[in-house]
Amino acid sequence: TTDKKITDLIEKLGVKNKIKFLGVVDVPKIMTDSDIFVLPRTTAFGTVTFPNVLLESMACGTPVITSNVGGIDEFITNGKTGVLVPSKNIKALENAIGSLINDKxxxxxxAINARLVVEEKYSWKKITDKIINVYEDVTDEKR
Structure with a gap:
């Protein structure tokens, strides 16, 4: 099984004391309880330029650090609603993590700025309103 392969690899790498399997967890609670959320990326994910997990973290009030790839800077303003680092730049990622860990x-x-942006632009109400507007424009009908 996949679980067995993962546990075998963990044993082989000697990192068993550094990894904890949590089973089913309350992800929003974990995100809310976290000081930062880090998602280093080397490329955009196909046509998906903004991973939902970043919005979820921002909505939970958890500041995000991610790589500036795939148009991510259209969603996150560096230093205001998150921290953007160059892709594959380990030193920049290290500095960004240290900067947030050491500056409450x-x-x-x-976190406050990011949550406000999510509430203002990416709530389900906002998204559905935008979709309805597109349909109305295409069909030339109004509510």
Whole structure:
């Protein structure tokens, strides 16, 4: 099974004491309880340029650090609603993580700004309104 392969690899790499399998978890609670969320990326995910997990973290009030690939800077303003680092730049990622870990005020400021952006632009109400507007434009009908 996949679980067996993973546990065997963990044993082989000698990192068993650094990894904990949690089973079924309350993901929003974990995100809310986390100080930061890090998603390093090397490329955009196909046609998906903005992973939902970033919006979910932002909605939970958890500041995000991610790589600036695939148009991500259209959604996240560096230093205001998240932290963007160059792709494959380990030193920049390390510095960004250290910067947020060591600066509670910065973490809180980014978290507040990010949550506001999600509420203002990416709530289900906002998304459905945009979709309805597209359909209305295409069909030339109004509610």
């Amino acid at each position: 005020d910065k973490r809180e400021r980014i």
